[in-house]
Amino acid sequence: MDRIELNSLTFDELEDFIVSINEDRYRADQLFTFFHKNYGKAIKDLTVFPIRLRDKLDGMGKVNNIEIFKRLDSNIDNTKKYLYLLEDDNIVESVFMEYKHGLTACISTQVGCKMGCYFCASTKDGFVRNLSPAEMLNQVYVMEEDLNNKITNIVLMGSGEPLDNYENVLKFLEIIHHERGHNLSYRNITLSTCGIVPNIYKLAEEGIPITLSISLHSPFDEERRRIMPIGNKYSVSEILQACRYYYEKINRRITIEYTLIEGVNDREEDLLELTKILKGIKCHVNLIPLNPIKEFDYNRPSQLGIKKFKKGLNNKSIPATIRREMGGDINASCGQLRRRYSKDKR
Ligand code: SF4
Structure with a gap:
């Protein structure tokens, strides 16, 4: 047994x-x-x-335990990237970031990912397995012990699709929130998904006030499918309908993640369509300049182009910010480090 x-x-x-x-x-x-x-x-x-x-x-x-395999420290800000060694010798990544509003841990929910987003390194070696609740919790606890400080905010935005590991992620949330344990407020937790629509509804029914973040990346189905295979399963309008439902139930503004890729989703028509489809949705757009990876041969727009896109949204009363790049000098995008060190290890 x-x-x-x-x-x-x-x-x-x-x-x-x-x-x-x-x-x-x-x-x-x-x-x-x-x-x-x-x-x-x-x-x-x-x-x-x-x-x-x-x-x-x-x-x-x-008792599940994980250990630090490697830590990379930024010399620019206090960002730290952690590679953790799991008990079965798999490796996952987490990132520590220091913001004015608190100390944030971005953690992984799966080893690898099956979603296949073209711009993402986490998926390039495919899906390996789900992380257990303890393996997610330990990413936070080991980081806290290492830093001798308490994490105040958590984002589920590392490797993996959290809504594809639904039961374990739910348990993780319940445990980290529990008053006899870490006692972290649900309001300080963000879950990022590529848009698994049925599980967004399911999450809304749970009634836990975490922030839902949607990796949208294009307002057009056809374009989105080209960069995110999940678009073949769920359309942009189905995702946004689920977001409206989530807001009705949970009363928390949705975050829309939009990775800006030059010539792909930063055109005038993208901006126009985006403002059209987001109208009336209580949301905030987080613009992320593309972090290029070898397998996805595209660039981020110019600084000017990025600012123009943001202004375009703001002009239509859609709150938008450009994600501040943390740890620019250790800026291997999510999943890249894990791939490199997994290979080294092998
Ligand atoms: S962006 Fe997220 S959902 Fe898409 S492949 Fe990467 S980890 Fe998976």
């Missing part, structure tokens, strides 16, 4: 587990705090438990 991953269990699941093995319910509270507040890594360190109980838990359960 597989041993249960104890630090992937929600508070309620942990209570059920403890009760099911005929132990006192309050032990679940202690165990949860040990993992999610005190960075506990091994049952043997849980010295408030009698040895008998530690041995019992060790026999029935396991």
Whole structure:
């Protein structure tokens, strides 16, 4: 029988587990705090438990741990890129960024990704597997321990499509938010998706007030399909309909991610169509100048072009900002580092 991953269990699941093995319910509270507040890594360190109980838990359960494989520090700002080694020797990336409003961790939800967006390095070696809740939590906890500081904001925007690992991501959110653990406000969490429409509706029904961020990248279906295969499954209008629903249910403004690619989605007609389709949607557009990768031979527009696009949106009363580039000197785009070091390791 597989041993249960104890630090992937929600508070309620942990209570059920403890009760099911005929132990006192309050032990679940202690165990949860040990993992999610005190960075506990091994049952043997849980010295408030009698040895008998530690041995019992060790026999029935396991604790997932990840370690820092490499850290790259920016000399420009305080951005740090982490490569983590997982227990099965896979590698995932996370990024730490320091903003005025707080300390942000951008974390991965899958090893690789099956979505195939052409401009993204995370998908180039395909999909490997989903991350467990503990593997997502540990990206935050290990970063906090390393920095000796508390993360205040989390973005699920690293490798992987969070809504393609729905159950584990939901558990991650519940655990990191729980008052007996990290106690992070849902409002400080952003989930970025390429637009898996049924799961956007599902997420809206959960009623948890996280920010939904949509990787749109083109207002035209045909163009979007060319850079994002998911466009073959769900149209732009279906995605925006789901966004309206999300806003109605959750009452949080949607973020629209728009990677600016020269000659592909920065034309006058793109701007016009974008302003048309976003009209009436409570949203904010985050313009991201393309970070070129070898396999996608396109450039970002000029600085002037980027500013013009932003102004065009603002002129139509659509709030838009240009994403500030963090860690410009360690600026391998998401997924590139993992690919390089996974290969080195092999
Ligand atoms: S952009 Fe996101 S959804 Fe698309 S391939 Fe990359 S990780 Fe996957």
